[in-house]
Amino acid sequence: MTTLAAPSNWFRRAEQWLDGYGKPAWIATMVLGFILFWPIGLALLAYMIWGKHMFKSSYRTSRAIGFAGQSSGNSAFDAYKADTLRRLEDEQAAFDAFLTRLREAKDKAEFDQFMADNRKRHESEGQAAPSLD
Structure with a gap:
């Protein structure tokens, strides 16, 4: 009993997993996609550029920068x-x-x-x- 939302769910989990590792994981996945089958790598590159994954800072970086200005209480x-x-x-x-x-x-x-x-x-x-x- 699979629904049409299942592929989207898988995609979102993969996206979150890659986001957890930051830009190097996205770049490695894109390179691997080019090695396996070039349209996959091209699709990942397009998704990274238009999805802003290539240019946004990672969670770890934004958290480290935010720590300096935050009050600890x-x-x-x-x-x-x-x-x-x-x-x-x-x-x-x-x-x-x-x-x-x-x-x-x-x-x-x-x-x-x-x-x-x-x-x-x-x-x-x-x-x-x-x-x-």
């Missing part, structure tokens, strides 16, 4: 979390500034080395070294 923990996130952001900004200074120092050292080599080359050729002034 415990004010002490929320204060600790906010303080820790603020400290991490400050450390990230300080580290980015450090990397910028490091790159600038490296660039300056390379430029100074180039200018010194250029002066030596011009002096050995008996020419006056060009000046930046």
Whole structure:
């Protein structure tokens, strides 16, 4: 006693199972569909694009992002979390500034080395070294 809703039910369960594993599962299924019989892979690709499976974020990603802004209900923990996130952001900004200074120092050292080599080359050729002034 099967009804016409049975294939739809099977399809929905398969869709939910693939959604549970995210985009890699959808892509692997599509590739497998192309390997087995190319119209199956093509149909899966079309379904992924038009069904927005290819471009939406997975449940796990949206849950992890949402965790940072949610209140736990415990004010002490929320204060600790906010303080820790603020400290991490400050450390990230300080580290980015450090990397910028490091790159600038490296660039300056390379430029100074180039200018010194250029002066030596011009002096050995008996020419006056060009000046930046």
